[in-house]
Amino acid sequence: MAKLSNAELIRMLQAAAKDEHAAIIQYLRHAYLMGEGELACEIEGIAREEMRHFWMLSRWIVKLGGEPTITRGFTDLDGVTVPDWMRRDVAAEDRAIAMYTNYLTKIEDPDLRADIEHILADEERHNGDFTHFVEKAEAELLAEAGSEEEMAEIIAAIDEEALNWGVGHEYAALLQYLMHSFKLHQTDEEVSSQLEMQAINEMQHFGWFGEGLADHGKEMPLEHHGVTLPAKMREMLEADVQLEQETSAMYAEYLTRMENEELKGVVDDARGQELYHESLFSRLLKRADDLAEKEASETPKPSRPSWTIGTLKKGE
Ligand SMILES: [Fe+2]
Ligand SMILES: [Fe+2]
Ligand SMILES: [Fe+2]
Ligand SMILES: [Fe+2]
Incomplete structure (x- = not known):
């Protein structure tokens, strides 16, 4: 493993924090657009876990002498139906998994590695959850087809x-x-x-x-x-x-x-x-x-x- 400089490490953690911030907003937006319901609650729960990741990363940034960031990374605002949104959330988790897997090939500090491994395990679980939500939302969409669309007040x-x-x-x-x-x-x-x-x-x-x-x-x-x-x-x-x-x-x-x-x-x-x-x-x-x-x-x-x-x- 080539040794990372402190500045490189901070930059990597800042990039991850920007993506966690984006995930919080992307998932919350989807949950609110869905309104009340079991699925929306589960997604809000995942957004809260992304907030915990944002936290853990920002604390490491401070510990290493860097500046935590409030810049938001790429946030996927496309999609019209619930299954569309869930597929976009699966893709966001895919990107996170690829990033953290790559980070683990570079980071040596055992404490930081343990935190990244913990975050990565969450992202893998989220990936499975969202994949399951795609199926669930598709089934719900089919069941709803034909029934009167509720008019928003x-x-x-x-x-x-x-x-x-x-x-x-x-x-x-x-x-x-x-x-x-x-x-x-x-x-x-x-x-x-x-x-x-x-x-x-x-x-x-x-x-x-x-x-x-x-x-x-x-x-x-x-x-x-x-x-x-x-x-x-x-x-x-x-x-x-x-x-x-x-x-x-x-x-x-x-x-x-x-x-x-x-x-x-x-x-x-x-x-x-x-x-x-x-x-x-x-x-x-x-x-x-x-x-x-x-x-x-x-x-x-x-x-x-x-x-x-x-x-x-x-x-x-
Ligand atoms: Fe407030
Ligand atoms: Fe995350
Ligand atoms: Fe307040
Ligand atoms: Fe996640």
Whole structure:
């Protein structure tokens, strides 16, 4: 095996992280377009596993001194029927399997190899799952043929605007908290894991809004709002508090103008959880300040000698 340089290794892991990000979005989009049902739930479960892969890779990137990335790799948005989508998901897994198999011929670090092997085993299982879903979806499509196609309910322009804004925002929040979580993994375990948990919560909101749009025959936008990625923990938490404040204010404003009661309920539920996020991040910010203060007071000032007249006298 030719030895990989650190920079090459980071580049490989970044490429893999971009593809995992693409898989999350591709699979979630398919699940939301399908609406409620057993198959959609299983696909959402697979998307969550891709998020775990994204995580593991990003943490390695940070550990090796690289920058985690929020760039999304190739996302297959084609296909019209459920079997079409499932075949495209099989193809995405084929690409992932080929990439990780190739990586294992190059990577030597035993810990990293173990993680890649673990990811590869997941992708092989996903490949089998999606292959099975193609058959299942084809059978369902045949059974449905001839039955009346359900007409999607008309959606008011303001409701569509609110959900679109929500999807773009939740996607950004999800990425921002994940990135902050990766970067703080070695600095502050507690803050890192809290951010990770809230990122999963934002992914749920992303799902609620995406499904709300799909139920009304609308595609969800796949572009996210801006993401703030400062270097220091304090600045990250400040940006996170600010993002939550802006979001709950925006949702509250939309709620005064929205029309569909059911969709309003969804936005209101998200708003309630954003208020919780804001209070949680504010608490973490205060905790970080308290810890910094405590540390500053406990560290002896190096310029002061370690003995004083008093201690000399006591020693006499
Ligand atoms: Fe994956
Ligand atoms: Fe996968
Ligand atoms: Fe949210
Ligand atoms: Fe939030």
